[in-house]
Amino acid sequence: MRHTFKRSLTVALATLTASVVSVGLSTTGANAATDQTQRADNCVVNVDSGSKQCFGTFREAIAATTDGKITNAPLSAKHIDQKLTDRLSAASHTTGAQAVQLGVVFRDSNYGGSAQVFEASSGCQSGNGRDFQIDLSGSWNNAVSSLTTLSCWLELWDAPGTAGFHQEYQQSTSYVGDAMNDRASSIAFL
Numbered sequence: 001m002r003h004t005f006k007r008s009l010t011v012a013l014a015t016l017t018a019s020v021v022s023v024g025l026s027t028t029g030a031n032a033a034t035d036q037t038q039r040a041d042n043c044v045v046n047v048d049s050g051s052k053q054c055f056g057t058f059r060e061a062i063a064a065t066t067d068g069k070i071t072n073a074p075l076s077a078k079h080i081d082q083k084l085t086d087r088l089s090a091a092s093h094t095t096g097a098q099a100v101q102l103g104v105v106f107r108d109s110n111y112g113g114s115a116q117v118f119e120a121s122s123g124c125q126s127g128n129g130r131d132f133q134i135d136l137s138g139s140w141n142n143a144v145s146s147l148t149t150l151s152c153w154l155e156l157w158d159a160p161g162t163a164g165f166h167q168e169y170q171q172s173t174s175y176v177g178d179a180m181n182d183r184a185s186s187i188a189f190l
């Protein structure tokens with residue numbers, strides 16, 4: 001019986017490289033409908049109510065979820081950096097904050113593509129197990145490839161209702177791994 005299992009990093013990196021290269025394909029003749037789709041790609045999801053609000057830019061989404069406290073986030077979520085994640089995490093501890101940011105999931109690896117910012121009226125507590133959970137529906141089902149942890153650790157689950165295969169992420173992760181890529185149907189926040 002094997003007690004340890006070491007994943008092949010080489011395979012993961014090769015897959016990551018392939019997915020990055022495919023992003024280079026451009027769409028010529030993009031019409032208004034395509035533009036509209038791309039503009040609504042940055043959403044804020046409240047895990048308390050399940051409500052979702054989408055914005056044209058990541059900057060607008062962050063401004064909305066921070067109640068106007070952070071208005072200079074990058075236009076694209078792809079450029080989310082440690083400074084911003086630190087600011088978001090720090091904002092979570094501000095007394096009287098309208099909402100606390102739990103984490104962000106991205107459709108593409110390297111924090112690319114559409115982004116969903118999860119917020120709640122309070123953040124995750126340490127040492128108490130699970131704080132929140134939510135199903136990923138519609139186009140977000142089986143689509144997450146990278147994630148940013150803010151107030152919470154994120155646990156991706158294969159089935160809705162946090163069932164089936166799952167993996168836990170305790171820090172921001174530019175590629176969730178071959179085993180979990182495009183597979184998450186629900187998320188637990190710890």
Ligand SMILES: [Ca+2]
Pocket residue numbers: 142157158159183184185
């Ligand atoms: Ca799934």
